[in-house]
Amino acid sequence: MEPITAPAIDLVSLAPVLVLSVFGIMVLVTDLFIGKDKSVLVFISLTGLLMGAISSLAKYNLPVHSFNGAYIVDHLSVFFTFIFCISSALAILVSVDFNKREGIKVGEYYSLILFCTVGMVLLASATDMIMIFLGIEIVSISLYVLAGIRRNDPKSNEAALKYFLLGAFATGFLLYGMTLLYGSTGSTKLVMIASAIRNGGVASEPLLLMGVVLLIIGLGFKVAAVPFHMWAPDVYQGAPTPVTAFMAVGPKAASLAAFYRIFSEAIPQLSPSWEILLCVVSVITMFVGNLGAIMQTNIKRLLAFSSVAHVGYLIIAIIAKNSLSSSALMFYMLTYAFMIFGTFGIVILLGRKGDENLEIENYSGLAYKHPVLALSMTIFLLSLGGLPPLAGFVAKFFVFSAALKEGFLILVIIAVLNSAVSLYYYLKVIVFMYMKDPVKEFDITLSPMTLFVIAISIFGTIQLGIFPDSIIALAQAN
């Protein structure tokens, strides 16, 4: 019998995961020894996120494979780790005043955000289906709790239940897809799956294709692509607003990164089979997202549908699967983080205890009372709609040019038409702010942390729109 050799373990490549986990636990422990004031926890978690971002640079000479090819530190994963740390930090900053106002006094809130970030980092760096599964579950389970963190609010409860049931349902599909892929190729490692397909080592072609379809269903649920998006509006509306912003950016980016990795690294050979399927998913996602958003009167539901539409654009980057599209995906998610946190920051500012002012009507006349807030909201919404010279335009341009390079002309035309449609509902909010009379008094407390997030987001949205070169160069440096 052969002696079992211990596998080489390279903990340095796991640095951001370890740092974030340690800080997450530290938040939990510190929470035991402090009173009602949770400011210390905010400080610890922000430090943790900063350290996590720095520690992701621990490896140079990328890509570095570790843990027997189950984990990779490459350009994509490092860039995404930065996006995750930025978005989680913004989420924590935007929560501080909201939590005080709404009386969310649990310290677990911050540690859950950190643990969720751990899952996201794992997800973006995993090259083994077992790891991808674990990453998705760490992210999802943290989010189920975060969505229901207001235990006494029936809306929050309902959001958590819906998210949980549909998320677990999707996990089943995802797992079955992974199992079929594993059974037909004999490996859970993405590279080995690709080589098995290339060298004709596939045991059963139909099982493999069924696995791919199930994977699309499972991942489609996680990123809220149509027809698996029905949870999104309810969960986005019911969850506490900072959590909504958080789950619209980080976890979505992480799932898309894993989506991209699976489809471009494990099964690119099968692209004739899945390309058309993803094209259909992408087109109906854009249409349902945009048309659904037009009919909404609640700003959180509107943003939920708009985020569904954005997933439609992002799937185009997955379909294109060239080097340009991976950098387009990174750039898009970074700009999306700024736009979303800016928009939700303003949504949070407009609310007050007991009355969150979430109807679009409540925005009437905002421009007369608070011109700066209205102007910021306008910038974010126009950027989401993809108007130059804002960041949203550059991001969309980038994704579409990646697809054009691969010859998906019709898909790009549909996407451009859709982003024109999307302007309708973004402009609707702007029209309310600038051209209608106020329906009631605004009672806005300008909380410093939330304003800080809005300021950062405006800076990001304009900076990435007018001078995107340096970040694009970073995203493209392969």
Next chain:
Amino acid sequence: MDIEMEMVPLAHYLFLSATLFVIGVVGVLVRRNAIVVFMSIEIMLNAVNISLIAFDRYLSLHDGQIFSFMVMCVAAAEVSVGLAIIIALFRNKPTINLDEFNIMKS
């Protein structure tokens, strides 16, 4: 050699697993009791475990066994979170009928 001959073929296990999976899916879609829906999801996960182990046994692989352990761990974690959510829900509104949770509508 005899044992090899008498072994149940792989396809049977896969068929069993697919059947269980479909039972789970139908259960989630048809039943309205949150706990029963929850159980159906567990059936789906265990259906996956059956195929993982069957693939391992018949193709002489090992990764699937580890995978199935991970699935079980995650399922346990999910159960604890899920039941906690259902209890929190029940405290505010004493029902677990999913049709009654519809306060958010467009």
